[in-house]
Amino acid sequence: MTNTSVLAEIDRRADDLVSLTCDLVAFDTTVRGSAGEPARDEADLQEYLAHRLRAAGATADVFTPAPGSLPVSPQTPAGLGFDGRPQLIARFPGTGGGRSLLFNGHIDVVSAEPMAAWSSDPFRAEVRGGRLYGRGTCDMKGGIAAAVVAAEALAALGVRLPGDLLINTATDEEWNGAGTLASVHHGVRADAAIVPEPTDLDVVTAQRGILGGTVTVAGRPGHAEHPPGDWRAGGAVNAIEKTLPVLAALQRLRERWAADPAHRHPLLPPPSIVPTIIRGGEWWVTYPASCEVALDITYLPVQADEGGWASRVRDDIERTVRAACAADEWLTAHPPRFAWDTELPPAEVGSGHPLAGRLAACATALGRTPRVLGEPSWTDAATLTRYGRTPAVCLGPTATRPDGSPTLHTIDEYIEVSDLVDTAKALALAAVELTGPA
Ligand SMILES: [Zn+2]
Structure with missing residues (x-):
């Protein structure tokens, strides 16, 4: 034959x-x-x-x-x-x-x-x-x-x-x-x-491996046409605006990952973090009480833990966001919460x-x-x-x-x-x- x-x-x-x-x-x-x-x-x-x-x-x-x-x-x-x-x-x-x-x-x-x-x-x-x-x-x-x-x-x-x-x-x-x-x-x-x-x-x-999850940033509701007042005295906090430093930190982490020589793979693109869904706010005349961002994260074999999972990647992301929040008293007192979903090993x-x-x-x-x-x-x-x-x-x-x-x-x-x-x-x-x- x-x-x-x-x-x-x-x-x-x-x-x-x-x-x-x-x-x-x-x-x-x-x-x-x-x-x-x-x-x-x-x-x-x-x-x-x-x-x-x-x-x-x-x-x-x-x-x-x-x-x-x-x-x-x-x-x-x-x-x-x-x-x-x-x-x-x-x-x-x-x-x-x-x-x-x-x-x-x-x-x-x-x-x-x-x-x-x-x-x-x-x-x-x-x-x-x-x-x-x-x-x-x-x-x-x-x-x-x-x-x-x-x-x-x-x-x-x-x-x-x-x-x-x-x-x-x-x-x-x-x-x-x-x-x-x-x-x-x-x-x-x-x-x-x-x-x-x-x-x-x-x-x-x-x-590459895939990690999906969401980060939720807390705010505090209040009438959006009134000055929010001091949050320590019960004033309102805009969760959408408090999400901005979180997104900026994730973007910087993506750039740092991409520039890291340890993340150069002969066949694969660098690891990435992409915000894919954003949901925030309850009413157009109310300071938003929360803002949730879905993340699609791709990671290289070299970033995986012994089981192939994304534990180190998750830690890296959470640490980076925590550090970015240190400059903001509200975010320090109300740190963003991460909920991790599907992981697909590389x-x-x-x-x-x-x-x-x-x-x-x-x-x-x-x-x-x-x-x-x-x-x-x-x-x-x-x-x-x-x-x-x-x-x-x-x-x-x-x-x-x-x-x-x-x-x-x-x-x-x-x-x-x-x-x-x-x-x-x-x-x-x-x-x-x-x-x-x-
Ligand atoms: Zn297919």
Whole structure:
């Protein structure tokens, strides 16, 4: 069996690849943003994939993690349940003596709202001008379809891989990565993994950690058209104005982080702190009693603690804000309160690891010019690498429009059909290349 016949088989299946992606898009798997939200079509999608993979010769396990089965950590809420949100692990058994390879993808997608802004129904994907439009086409139901068709093509050709080929499709990546985390706890692991997230067919080997939280600054209400008076004598305090030094301190910390030589990473952007939501005040004629700012924080592997978590980052932020408040008597007496939420640990596959180079060679064989890069955001590859003892990298379709703007999470998200086919081809070549004898 030559690579040429593998590539030809995938070309022959291009229409099927598009229609599988359309089928996956039609399942509404919009991500939940909290533990209590009811499931949508997640179970139906997983059963659909399991049926298809079994028909191609795989064993497929669709399992619903028990509530509270995940270890208590800053990544997921305690007691998190998966009712109606099963995970799937399928296995094409190898002939023996090879290394195992895992394709992992998330089935959840971000909200398609505002739906009316789309040029076509986001859940009824359609091809226009060589592009397949629909929510999740690029991030990342197209990547999942590519993995399935790659495995089906190899099976149809009778290719006997020495190592096992696994496909794991998981929920909740767009929220907190709980699905792949649960899959890892269920025993999903392999000698290497590829996550076909959108990467422009580059190989992504490193990613930053994510920390989410809020800082709340207290004020004291009073009539806004009257002088506030002395706060020590019960006078009003404007919480919005007291938030300004906090924001300035966070901005200075971001600049200090970026300038710190210890924070230079060959593949990753520097760590960052971005205020993303601000809520303050109760009434337009009242001094605001409180002001809350949500923060999106990204941190480098070098900043993580021993467990990969952001404890040192949290300390750094809280210390910096406390120091900035020392110049203000109200803020000293009423220090801003921090509430820390989701943490997603960073991970990287070492630059010396052969996985990146061998996968890049598969993309090169398709006439692409893949680079080895870091990811500014976060993916389930981090969970596989860090907790699954499975070095994981990302390689998938193009995520930018010709003008350079991203297609991910946008209105009129699309995937180039040629990219969909190239992703399936790269994954099929990778399966042949990476499941050889140990
Ligand atoms: Zn994604």
